[in-house]
Amino acid sequence: MVRLHTDRLHGSVGAPVLGSISFLNEVMGRYPGAISFAPGAPHPDTLPEVDVQRFTDRFLRHVMARGTSPARARQLLFEYGPSGGLINDIVAEALHRDHGIDAPPECYVITVGAQEAMLLVLRALFRSPDDVLAVANPCFVGITGAARLLDLDVVGIDETADGLDVDRLERACREARAAGRTLRALYVAPDYSNPGGNRMTLDCRRRLLALAAREDLLILEDNAYGFTAAAGAELPPLKALDTERRVIHIGTFAKTAFPGARVGFVVADQSVTGTGDDRTLADVLATLKSMVTVNTSPLSQAVIGGLLLEHGGSLEALSRAKSELYQRNLRLLLDALDRHLRDPTPAGVHWNRPDGGFFVRVHLPVPADTELLEVAAAEYGVLWTPMRQFYLDGAGDTQLRLSCSYLDPDEIEEGVRRLAAFLTKETGH
Structure with a gap:
């Protein structure tokens, strides 16, 4: 044996x-x-409100309304499908409507939950052993676990009553440079983070984005719990405030819909140069995904897409x-x-x-x-x-x-x- x-x-x-x-x-x-x-x-x-057949049929009507034949629409559910996703347009419209995130559908990748999105983003961004990932401390084990799988060095940035300690993050950037390294990206959940429960103030969000611009830092924003804010107390996601495309926005339908679908998404509208053609980071992530999970289940995507459409295409209504x-x-x-x-x-x-x-x-x-x-x-x-x-x-x-x-x-x-x-x-x- x-x-x-x-x-x-x-x-x-x-x-x-x-x-x-x-x-x-x-x-x-x-x-x-x-x-x-x-x-x-x-x-x-x-969970009991989930009617798989009804939501799938709703998604198929949406696809056919855009010119796809009934036979081809149904075939989409049973094929591998594109690595980038099938419901990108529905998700992009929902995030634009409810959260002010202005990125086209082609800059979205529909993933197997947010966890796959984290793994793909880290794999794409971190090439050198001198690159360091910063995370809020305490931090969701999904991102630190993914970093461990990829042998990435991680530094913790404590949180304050206003959210992430931006001054400490700035010092961490300087310390990395002094050691001949680069603080490449920061992972943060601005709204009611797991496990800390902290929420970043609007001023802290703006300070963080300003620091990211000065330090050439990318931000991985996890927005799993933003929907739990009381009515009238919502704050814009970092991605909605992002004017320089420094924020890679990660989301999931596990809490707003149901976890069994295993559907998440990543908004990655950063431009990727040096390959001889125009690509976005979303294109790169889709390519990596084709070597990991190939594609996200078309049936699961159809259910989530139909569920969103049944709620007027609104995440807030859902x-x-x-x-x-x-x-x-x-x-x-x-x-x-x-x-x-x-x-x-x-x-x-x-x-x-x-x-x-x-x-x-x-x-x-x-x-x-x-x-x-x-x-x-x-x-x-x-x-x-x-x-x-x-x-x-x-x-x-x-x-x-x-x-x-x-x-x-x-x-x-x-x-x-x-x-x-x-x-x-x-x-x-």
């Missing part, structure tokens, strides 16, 4: 960041009766009810924390108060490690996510993340009651 030793496999195989999700799934499987604040998954109540549900859950979570963990609050325990997104961060006076998670699950019937995996520097050792997206109101109330009992008893040791 062949036995493969990890010493002969890629270093990412044993990287903790790649095993973090599997670990949480394993713990949830061992404690099925526990109330879990761990998964950042869409609420089940947002996500309005979901946004209200997540706003409700976040209020319930914060209210429950206030009621169950006040008068008195256990010493050293405090939490942030985001006004959107899925996540709340809780600070403890003790390490929030896997051993403590086992105690919470086994003795108190409540699960959460350790924050250590989201930090590059170990700063999250005493923090945990609570996600409210997947739970019902009564589960949030009971879960916080259990969490309060756990924190009151266990964090005093």
Whole structure:
């Protein structure tokens, strides 16, 4: 029998960041009766409205209205399809209408979720071992995991109350140059980031774009949670403010539609020179994609395209009810924390108060490690996510993340009651 030793496999195989999700799934499987604040998954109540046949038929009518024969339109669903995507025009119109992003459909690539978009963008942009990726700290494990797969060096930039620490990013650019390296790109989620829950102010967004222009820096913008902003509190994405095409905008339909479709997108309207013809970065990404997943499922694209068309081609209309549900859950979570963990609050325990997104961060006076998670699950019937995996520097050792997206109101109330009992008893040791 062949036995493969990890010493002969890629270093990412044993990287903790790649095993973090599997670990949480394993713990949830061992404690099925526990109330879990761990998964950042869409609420089940947002899924029953998905009528695959109706949305597929709606997409086919759209294609035929643009001159495609009925036979050819149906054939599109069963072929490989173009690597760049089938629903680019629908997605581009939606982002232009609702978010002010002005990029033509040919500058879009429809991907297998946002995760593929991140991997493709990193592969395209990073050529030299002297190139460095900056990320917000704490950071979504999807981007740091993708960087680990590609052996990229990553530097963390802390967040402030206003969003990313732009001054620290500027120093990181100078430090890289002094070391003979280049800070090539920054990954950031300006709206209610996972896991931090932070939101970048409009002034911070403009300062970041100005710095990117001065430092010749590209920005990878992840907009998975922007739709959860309260009505009237929306801020423009970085891409809508981008006048120099420095922002590569990454999105997903996992939360606004449903995750099982595995459909995301990337807006990459940067010009690529030196090949003898005019190309965009989107063209380059589509070429890379043809060697990774070939294309995104045409059937999945048709469902998402039809779903958007059924909502007037508007992302805002598609996500309005979901946004209200997540706003409700976040209020319930914060209210429950206030009621169950006040008068008195256990010493050293405090939490942030985001006004959107899925996540709340809780600070403890003790390490929030896997051993403590086992105690919470086994003795108190409540699960959460350790924050250590989201930090590059170990700063999250005493923090945990609570996600409210997947739970019902009564589960949030009971879960916080259990969490309060756990924190009151266990964090005093």
